[in-house]
Amino acid sequence: MRALRWHGKHDIRCDTVPDPIIEQGRDAIIKVSTCAICGSDLHLFDGFMPTMESGDIMGHEFMGEVVDVGKDNHKLKVGDRVVVPFTIFCGECERGNFSVCEGSNRNAAKADKVFGHTTAGLFGYSHLTGGYAGGQAEYVRVPMADTTHVKIPDGLTDEQVLFLGDIFPTGWQAAVNCDIQPDDTVAIWGAGPVGQMAIRSAGID
Known part of the structure; x- marks a missing residue:
C-alpha cells in the first residue's frame, strides 16, 4: 500500500509499505476512504515532537470501511463504515477517561516520564504515544477496534462525519x-x- 511516512524534520514522503495485518483479536483493518491533516501534524513536520522514528506512518484523522476483523471483535463486521478517533481506548475505564487510557499506550512508562502522566495510545503520533501507524495511508490497523470507532449510519457522506475523529x-x-x-x-x-x-x-x- 501507499502511506505518508516521516523520515525526519521537514521530510515527509509517500512510500510503498507492507499492508497491515490483524495482530490481536480485537483488531480491525480499515480501508481508508478519507483522511485529514491536523495542525498537530505540524509538530511532527517541524521536529517538535520527540521519539518519531524514520518510516513512521502519519495521520490521526481518518475514516473508512472495515475490510477485516479479529476473532474477538464482535462489534464490527466487514463492510461497516467507521470514523476512527485519534485516541485508542480499551473501553473499560469506569470514569470514561478514554483520552488517558492506560491500557492502550504500549510505551506508557516512557510517556509518564516525559509528560508526567501517560496519554492513551495515539495513531501516527510518535513512540511516546505507542508508536502506532497512522491513517494517512490506504489501509490501517485499528487496535481495540471494537471500542475505538464511531460507526457511521447509512446516508451520511465522508465529509459530513470525518471531523468526528x-x-x-x-x-x-x-x-x-x-x-x-x-x-x-x-x-x-x-x-x-x-x-x-x-x-x-x-x-x-
Whole structure:
C-alpha cells in the first residue's frame, strides 16, 4: 500500500509499505476512504515532537470501511463504515477517561516520564504515544477496534462525519468545559478549524 511516512524534520514522503495485518483479536483493518491533516501534524513536520522514528506512518484523522476483523471483535463486521478517533481506548475505564487510557499506550512508562502522566495510545503520533501507524495511508490497523470507532449510519457522506475523529470533539470539549448557559456571551479567540468547531458547539450562528 501507499502511506505518508516521516523520515525526519521537514521530510515527509509517500512510500510503498507492507499492508497491515490483524495482530490481536480485537483488531480491525480499515480501508481508508478519507483522511485529514491536523495542525498537530505540524509538530511532527517541524521536529517538535520527540521519539518519531524514520518510516513512521502519519495521520490521526481518518475514516473508512472495515475490510477485516479479529476473532474477538464482535462489534464490527466487514463492510461497516467507521470514523476512527485519534485516541485508542480499551473501553473499560469506569470514569470514561478514554483520552488517558492506560491500557492502550504500549510505551506508557516512557510517556509518564516525559509528560508526567501517560496519554492513551495515539495513531501516527510518535513512540511516546505507542508508536502506532497512522491513517494517512490506504489501509490501517485499528487496535481495540471494537471500542475505538464511531460507526457511521447509512446516508451520511465522508465529509459530513470525518471531523468526528478529532477536530470536532476538540472544539466541542472546549465549549463543554466552559459550561455555557443560554444567556452567556461567548468570545472565541482563533477562528481556525478548531475555533470554528468551538463556535458551532457553543451554539453561535
